[in-house]
Amino acid sequence: MILDEEVFAVILGVTIIGSVLGVALTLPRSPEAFTALGLLNEEGVIGDYPSRVHVGEPVKLHLFIYNHLGYTALFKYQVKEGDGEIPSEKTPLHDKTILAQGIVLLHHGENVTIPFTVVFTRPFTNQTLVCELYYYNPDSRIWEYTGRFVFIRLNVTEAVLP
Numbered sequence: 067m068i069l070d071e072e073v074f075a076v077i078l079g080v081t082i083i084g085s086v087l088g089v090a091l092t093l094p095r096s097p098e099a100f101t102a103l104g105l106l107n108e109e110g111v112i113g114d115y116p117s118r119v120h121v122g123e124p125v126k127l128h129l130f131i132y133n134h135l136g137y138t139a140l141f142k143y144q145v146k147e148g149d150g151e152i153p154s155e156k157t158p159l160h161d162k163t164i165l166a167q168g169i170v171l172l173h174h175g176e177n178v179t180i181p182f183t184v185v186f187t188r189p190f191t192n193q194t195l196v197c198e199l200y201y202y203n204p205d206s207r208i209w210e211y212t213g214r215f216v217f218i219r220l221n222v223t224e225a226v227l228p
């Protein structure tokens with residue numbers, strides 16, 4: 067049986083479309099890249115945060131960091147005394163007291179929960195405790211702000227004298 071040019075063109079077209087579709091369906095998709103940052107209470111769960119503390123009283127919390135960037139990344143976190151302010155997604159807080167900080171290496175899909183303790187040294191009404199997340203950019207060799215931050219508001223009062 068001899069195929070004419072039109073039948074051959076249709077068969078070739080179906081074969082090409084099928085091949086392209088097969089490759090597109092079998093290629094692994096690149097994941098949506100993101101990081102997550104969470105503030106957890108003293109027990110390591112969401113909620114029940116302190117709302118009033120005394121000057122000099124230790125405040126125990128946990129920070130949760132998750133890497134879903136598609137590659138291993140080096141993260142830096144900073145816990146700051148916000149003096150009532152919070153950062154934006156584009157700009158971290160500048161010139162604020164850093165109460166705790168650390169660096170952690172996370173593979174893609176990995177997370178870590180980090181306990182930390184802060185102590186306020188002065189009274190402040192409506193104080194903000196701010197946690198910001200940075201990642202190390204190996205190309206530019208600088209720490210870049212991820213735009214991820216969490217915060218709680220609390221009142222820091224004078225210590226109670228016995």
